[in-house]
Amino acid sequence: MMQFFLLLLFVTSIYQSNAFTGFHEEPQSDKQPEGGIVFFMCMVVGLSDVEYVSWNHNGKKISKDGQIIDKTVDERYMIDSNRLVGTFILHIWNIQRKDKGQFVCSVFNGENQMVAESQTANLTVLQIPQEHYPICSPIASSYVSGRNIDFMCRSEITDPPVQLKWKRNYVVVTSQAESNIGADYIVSYSIVASEIDKGSIFTCELTTSANSAIRRNCTVGPINILYAPHVRIEQTDVVVLGQEAIFICYSDSNPAEVTFEWVVDPPLDESMYILENERILRISNIQEFLNGSLIECKVTNSIGSRSQTLRINIFNSKTVKIQSKTEKVKSGNDDIETENDNSKSKYERLQTIAPGIKKNTGNDFSISLIVAIAVACIVVILGLALIPVGYMRYSRRQPSDTVSRGRPVSIPDVYFEPKDHVDPMLPQLGLSAPWMRTVGVQVPGECEYDVTYTQVSPQSRQAYYSQRMYTPASL
Known part of the structure; x- marks a missing residue:
């Protein structure tokens, strides 16, 4: 019996020596993004009829020769095998995160005993955020000027990490804060609401090094900013003694629904003025006592009130140039720089009737004189242009007549x-x-x-x- 056992052991050793002899090519580690394709090569030498090749993923056998035995990956995994050549190639389509890990090519005998295994190939899956990322946090329907607005953009934490950037009207902004909360990667951006932000659009853009072609974004806006009225008073012309003066109050606000209030110091009798559409004040007959009076227009909406004050300067019929005077007028909660004498008007200044103002003795060129000079210049230019034309026309050789046998003959x-x-x-x-x-x-x-x-x-x-x-x- 002992001799028979030794003989069997010898025959087995001889049989095994004529079987599998080694790996001609072994699988190599690789990195691929989600959704990509990868393959691992395994080539063996001297495979016997009772031996077979299997692929193992993270210690789990997933194939036997050319067949996938793990049904959970059957649709995405395939073995391209040729026993005669000894090649067993593992293909993986539509790579998923669960595919990462170690892949080993192993040789087994007929009794499922491992004969040999290749080196380990590591598959690194470059993670890509899911399709619904990035996500922008919702905002309110409107914000009051001066309040803080916080914008938040989040994506899942991936390997490699994603990049999130906030843009204001498609221009990258600074001062962005990054943080990780649970499984989310968050980038936030804050501003103080201002009138210039009205209608602005804020965009969060997502990119990843796993796939440079991926560029997604979410958008917030346009932003609705509410603010108190900005007020401006304008005169339609200079204020002349005994004539009508018109003052118009302009405002810019959000919401646009406003109310107007006019205040004149000292007060006017109701018979001296007319209000049109609340924003136009017409003083029918300017009297001397109104010189230096203050006119204030106050505009109010649901956010607040602002006003502007204008000083009345009365002029007589003599034309003079008056230097502008700028003064600060209290307007709501702000100090607004205003030019209350409207010196930037396109019209000539008339001499004020207020005492103490020096008259301007210089005489300006009248408009009629300027027009006359311009007309004269045009006539001279046209005359100079017609001289060569007339010379060329009348310097031609004109046909002359002669007399032959008592009658004119054309030459x-x-x-x-x-x-x-x-x-x-x-x-x-x-x-x-x-x-x-x-x-x-x-x-x-x-x-x-x-x-x-x-x-x-x-x-x-x-x-x-x-x-x-x-x-x-x-x-």
Whole structure:
């Protein structure tokens, strides 16, 4: 019995020595993003009929030769095998995060005993945030100017980490704060609401090094900013003694629903002014006692009130230039710089009737004088331009008339002198003298005469004349 056992052991060792001898190629580690494709190569040498090759994922057998035995990955895993060559290639499609880990190519005998295994190949899955990221935090329907607005953008924590950036009107902003809360990566951005932020759009953009083609974003806005009215008073013209003065109150606010209130110090009698649409104040007849009076327009909406004050300066009919004076006027909760004498008006200043103001003795050019000078310049320029035109027109050679036989004859521009010559192409008709030809041309306006004749002896006064007339169009 002992001898039989030793013989069996010897035969087994010989049989195994003629079986699997090693790996010709082993799998290599790789990195791929989610949704990508990866394959691992395994090539063995000397595989016997009772041996087979299996792939192991994180210590779990997932295949046997060319068949996938793990049904959880059957749709995405495939083995490309050839026992004759000894190749067993593992393909993985649509890589998922659960595919990361260690892959080993192993050789087993018929009794499921491991004969050998390859080196370990590590698969690193580059994680990509799910499709619904990034997520922007909701905001209120409106914000009052001066309040804080906090914007938050979050994504899941991935390997490699994602990048989140806030943009204001598509321009990257600074002062962004990063934090991790649970499984979320958060980037926040804060501003103090201002009128200039009204209508602004804030965008959070997501990018990842796992796939440079991925660029997603979420948007917040446009932002609605509520603010108290900004007030401005304008005069339609300078205030002249005895004439009507019109003052218009302009406002900019959100919400736009406002109320207007006019205050004149000292107060005016109701018969002296008219209010139109609450924002236009018309003082029908400016009196001297109104010089230096203050007019205030106060505008109020649901957020607050602001006002502007204007001082009335009355002028008489004499034109003078008055230097502008700037003064600060209390307007609501702000100090607003205003030009209360409206010195920036496009109109000329009239002399004020207030005492102590020096009259301007200089005389300005009147508009009519400027217009007259401009017209004179235009006439001179046109005259200079017409001189060469007239010279060219009247310096032409004009046709002159002469008298021939008691009647005027027009002298043409061009003459062709008549010439006699012998035309050898004409038949001689048996005449002893040669044919002669004469041509006379007068241009323009006259016809061309072409005469052919022959000179004969006095004894035979027979001649042949041929005369043709050509109009200028037949030339």
